[in-house]
Amino acid sequence: MNIYDISRAAGVSIASVSRVMNGAGNVSEKTKQKVMAAIEATNYRPNAYARALGSGSMKTIGIMCSDSTDIYLANAIYYLETALRKKGYHSILCCTGYDLKNKKASLDLLRSQQVDAVIMAGSKYVELEPRNNQYIIEAAKHFPIMLINGAIEAENVYATVCDDGYGTKEAVGKLCGSGCREFIYIYSSDSLSGRNKLAGLSAGCRECGIGSASFRVVQSGKNYRDVAETLEREYRERPFDAVITSSDTTGVGAVKFALRRGLSIPEELSIVSFNNSILAESTVPELTSIDSRLKELCDRTVRSLMKLLDPGEGESTVPKCTVLRPRIVARETTRF
Known part of the structure; x- marks a missing residue:
């Protein structure tokens, strides 16, 4: 029939x-x-x-994420699908991994499914080598592409981002104000978001008069056990009294390190993590975390997309890039 x-x-x-x-x-x-x-x-x-x-519409939006086991991206998928459903849209999810070839293949697949638009969740979709972003620019000639926490200057590509650098800069200032003097920043992977966080850390150190000798940047595996082991090696080399991490998962590793070392939190070691996910409240002690306002990022992305897809609204009403400032949620791992 x-x-x-x-x-x-x-x-x-x-x-x-x-x-x-x-x-x-x-x-x-x-x-x-x-x-x-x-x-x-x-x-x-x-x-x-x-x-x-x-x-003239499939009422379907493609969502791309690199790793659905990542708590930040898993939450993003939930927020996006919930917001789209309220607007009468279905979604097709592609978990692409981090390989550029797979990202391109997933975008091609979504295009073949005649989706109305594509949302790319996470800064990993903005390649650090600009020419590798060309596949996104080409696809945007056929439908809107919305980036969450990433930005590309191109026609029909729109971004909603968290000012990650502002968050880490504020964290340095608050840690310094609470008496911390030896800092270490630990992260798991290189990305646009990660580089913005690092720029904010550097700016915060300059403002507080913290020299390069008192500020270390180290990379570790994503697993919290790897983080704990990396911090242990760094601490043996030279003790520190403040840890800033690129995610709450990494923050859990910092807590594990402190407990194994027998360091009192926050008296001997202060910890600030990033994203303010449920992990931040699940640790003992609870993590002070920089809230990246993920739900609002997703909701604003969907609202902007609906304006683009509704001819009555007009494309001119949608900003090319919307920036939200994060906020620090103080808990038990700091003396703020």
Whole structure:
């Protein structure tokens, strides 16, 4: 059973059936009743492609994320799908991993599914080598692309970002004000967001008069056990009294290190993590964390996208880049 069968059963044109299914106003009540009666009699369920014939929209948004096991990205997916569902849109999720080839393949797949737009969650979709972003720019010629916590200057590409550098700069200032003097920043991977965090840390150290000898930057594995081991090696080399981490997962590793070392938190060691996820409240002691305002990033992304997809709103009403400032949520791992 398809739209052609409904057309024959109702004795009306295919265009009339399409208009009824898509809620168009220019259909007589008599025609509408004929079509609805035929649909009910045949138990017909129009598929997405049939609906798209009349509306010009699949009412489907592609979502790309690099790693759905990451708590930040898992939350982003939930917030996005919830917001899209409220607007009457479905979503197709692609977990791409970090390999550029797989990212390109996933974007091609979503394009073949005739999605109305694509949302890319996480700064890992902005490649540090600009020429590697060309596949995004090319795809944006066909539908809007929304970036969460990443930005590319291109037509039909829109960004909603957290000012990560502002957050880490504020963290340095508050730690310094509470008496900390030997800092270490630990992260797991290189990204646009990570570089912004590092720039904020450097700015904070300059403002507080913390020299390079008292500020270390180290990379570790993503697993909290790797973080704890890395911090142990660094502490044996030279003790520190403040740890800033690139995520709450890394922050858990810092707490593990302190407990194994027998360091009192926050008297001997202060810790500030990033993202303010449920992990920050699940540790003992609870982590002071920089709230990246992820839910608001996702909600604003969907609101902007709806304006782009609604011809009545007009594209000019959507800013190319929306920036939100993070805020520090003080808990038990600092003396703020």
